[in-house]
Amino acid sequence: MKVLAAMSGGVDSAVAAARAVEAGHDVVGVHLALSRMPGTLRTGSRGCCTIEDSRDAWRACDILGIPYYVWDFSERFKEDVVDDFIAEYAAGRTPNPCMRCNERIKFAALLEKALALGFDAVCTGHYAKVIEDADGNRELHRAADWAKDQSYVLGVLTHEQLKHSMFPLAETPSKAEVRAEAERRGLSVANKPDSHDICFISDGDTRGWLAEKIEMETGQIVDQTGEVVGEHDGANAFTVGQRRGLKLGRPAADGKPRFVLEIRPKENKVVVGPEALLAVDQMRGIKVSWAGVPIAEVESQTEFDCMVQVRAHGDPVAAHAQVEPADDGRPELVVTLVEPMRGVAPGQTMVLYQGTRVLGQATIDSARSLSWDPAQVS
Structure with a gap:
């Protein structure tokens, strides 16, 4: 089977590609360039798809003896993930950019291009499992290691996309085993830290990043009865459940902390109340x-x-x-x-x-x- 291995530059995708090669598939590695200005190095373990990640992916493909390419999806990523993220926050919602990336980039744009080029499947390092039922229909299931299970972020995959999805890490009992395998195979990413947080906000300051993209106006913070208890610098930067950074001028009658219950961008209001x-x-x-x-x-x-x-x-x-x-x-x-x-x-x-x-x-x-x-x- 002709397989396109999505190489993030991390240990999971490298081992997944290695297993696909070992299984006898004709594998080609591809790294997705998702930013026109990725910087030279990642900050700690934040982000992914940086220049450093691209080089790590190339080294892994070189060791595996498979072709390696970099595909520029930066424009599609900006439109479908970054701009969507900004629009959702501007509307007072809390989006999940990883879901949008899997839905619109890795298993839509990438898979679409892979199929057009004659590939049978896209292989990734996600911890999830695809099972066929008695009628041959494919189902998505949790991975063997529930602690690392990533089926949640793959929940957007459709039946047609599952037909062309390959997750070689599905039965792996732990991330430690993946790292040990990478080391045995001589992959330099064996001990590379996992990426986390939002990849396009490298310093992790989501509120500061949004402040540069969304026009913020001061407004009222009200409690669950409608009484004004404070002022904010921009309702769009808050999220439901938030406790820190409210800067309320009037404490609750019972002295207990208050949390964001609702965001109303049209009224530019933030509603707060007790945790219950x-x-x-x-x-x-x-x-x-x-x-x-x-x-x-x-x-x-x-x-x-x-x-x-x-x-x-x-x-x-x-x-x-x-x-x-x-x-x-x-x-x-x-x-x-x-x-x-x-x-x-x-x-x-x-x-x-x-x-x-x-x-x-x-x-x-x-x-x-x-x-x-x-x-x-x-």
């Missing part, structure tokens, strides 16, 4: 997609039991879900939690599971708590 009001009972999702063939309840729009996860490393929570038709003809996903979940923000991605299987995902459009009605905040 962060608990969410129900979420409505838009931009719904299914990882593989949808289960029968999706087609019949009947309720089904599932687990829902709203963060890459968050704990899954038991829930009941149902697809509902919307006024614009696009389906919405309504998820009611068995136990409340804390700090859910519009713009986040909720991924549904049954057992280890990923059912699909949706972007959270709204989240509500039965404890208070946001409409009472004037």
